Amino acid sequence: MAEIFVVVEHRKGEVREITYQMLWKAHDLCQKLSHRLTAVLIGGIDEPFLKRIEERADRVIAVEGEEGKHFNGELYKEILSGLIQENRPFLTLIGQTPWGMDFAPALSIKTGYPLATDCVDVLVANGQPKVVRQIYNGKLFSKVSLKEAEGYLVTIRSGAFPSDKVGERKAEVIKKKIPAGLPEMKRQFMAFEETGAGAVDITQAELLISVGRGVGEAEKIPPVKELADRMKGMLSCSRPVVDKNWLPKYHQVGTSGKSVKPKIYFALGISGAFQHIAGITGAGTIIAVNKDKKAPIFRVAHYGVVEDLFKIVEALKAKLG
Numbered sequence: 001m002a003e004i005f006v007v008v009e010h011r012k013g014e015v016r017e018i019t020y021q022m023l024w025k026a027h028d029l030c031q032k033l034s035h036r037l038t039a040v041l042i043g044g045i046d047e048p049f050l051k052r053i054e055e056r057a058d059r060v061i062a063v064e065g066e067e068g069k070h071f072n073g074e075l076y077k078e079i080l081s082g083l084i085q086e087n088r089p090f091l092t093l094i095g096q097t098p099w100g101m102d103f104a105p106a107l108s109i110k111t112g113y114p115l116a117t118d119c120v121d122v123l124v125a126n127g128q129p130k131v132v133r134q135i136y137n138g139k140l141f142s143k144v145s146l147k148e149a150e151g152y153l154v155t156i157r158s159g160a161f162p163s164d165k166v167g168e169r170k171a172e173v174i175k176k177k178i179p180a181g182l183p184e185m186k187r188q189f190m191a192f193e194e195t196g197a198g199a200v201d202i203t204q205a206e207l208l209i210s211v212g213r214g215v216g217e218a219e220k221i222p223p224v225k226e227l228a229d230r231m232k233g234m235l236s237c238s239r240p241v242v243d244k245n246w247l248p249k250y251h252q253v254g255t256s257g258k259s260v261k262p263k264i265y266f267a268l269g270i271s272g273a274f275q276h277i278a279g280i281t282g283a284g285t286i287i288a289v290n291k292d293k294k295a296p297i298f299r300v301a302h303y304g305v306v307e308d309l310f311k312i313v314e315a316l317k318a319k320l321g
């Protein structure tokens, strides 16, 4: 039976959100294509999250063994290539995460299955997958066809699909041992090092001053940070600001960043894409400043100013004295 594999990503007893997002997408595709949904879990069979995976798949292939307790890209590549050879899944969904990016290219070479990375959607027509990717800094979406093959590997960008939807399935759990005779691993798990919430934890802020791509360049962020400090708020941002390395990731609001719930949220030079808005649904009052009066942010803002954000920043600073 044709099937879709989803590689479960888990760490320290918790499933990463990306897994549930991929399971939701796989569920949707399996329903349309009458395929079987198989979650592949390496390590973690005894973890409480197994139940939540079972609700979202038709089968869980649980591969057990001491070496599988902690992520090791080489081991994942070996185990997954064996399972792919055995089961020949039509699609294998992998997170576009440090884990997925570690082993997916090697898995593609080992299995001969083409790989599409950083995809935000997967469409299937006439038995052929097409993936959707963002280009030109996220301004355009492109549909990409893959070289015809027996199966395909796709890495999925975090935040592309909802994670809270359950497909109402009931998986059979198939236990397997890590195969004997695998090549000796050149890498070994040493220890976890926590990075913490970052220098700031925006999820706890009561006032957030958020900057978007409209801020223009990294050098223009300090005056906004100064305003945030003077108002006893915190600085946050949209995703492009992080992608451009203008601010560290822990400042990012949105589906692939953090959900925030400040009493007041300033959106400065942020257009209001749904991936951003999803992160501020818990905010009290939203105040948007944007040069473009048609910017979608004005549809959700309680107060809006059509103006250059720097003029407003300076005006607020002047008011504060």
Ligand SMILES: Cc1cc2nc3c(=O)[nH]c(=O)nc-3n(C[C@H](O)[C@H](O)[C@H](O)COP(=O)(O)OP(=O)(O)OC[C@H]3O[C@@H](n4cnc5c(N)ncnc54)[C@H](O)[C@@H]3O)c2cc1C
Binding pocket: 120, 134, 137, 138, 157, 158, 159, 160, 211, 212, 213, 214, 215, 237, 238, 239, 240, 241, 252, 253, 254, 255, 256, 257, 258, 268, 269, 270, 271, 272, 273, 274, 275, 276, 279, 289, 290, 291, 292, 295, 307, 308, 309, 310
């Ligand atoms: C899977 C996936 C996950 C994503 N996750 C996130 C996420 O977590 N968070 C997130 O934010 N995005 C996320 N995105 C990206 C999202 O789709 C948008 O591309 C992004 O939110 C746009 O950021 P922006 O509003 O800063 O930039 P833009 O859309 O480029 O908007 C910039 C705005 O600034 C205005 N502007 C320009 N100059 C000025 C000025 N001087 N003064 C005032 N206004 C000005 C412009 O009119 C424009 O409206 C995700 C996308 C995908 C596909």
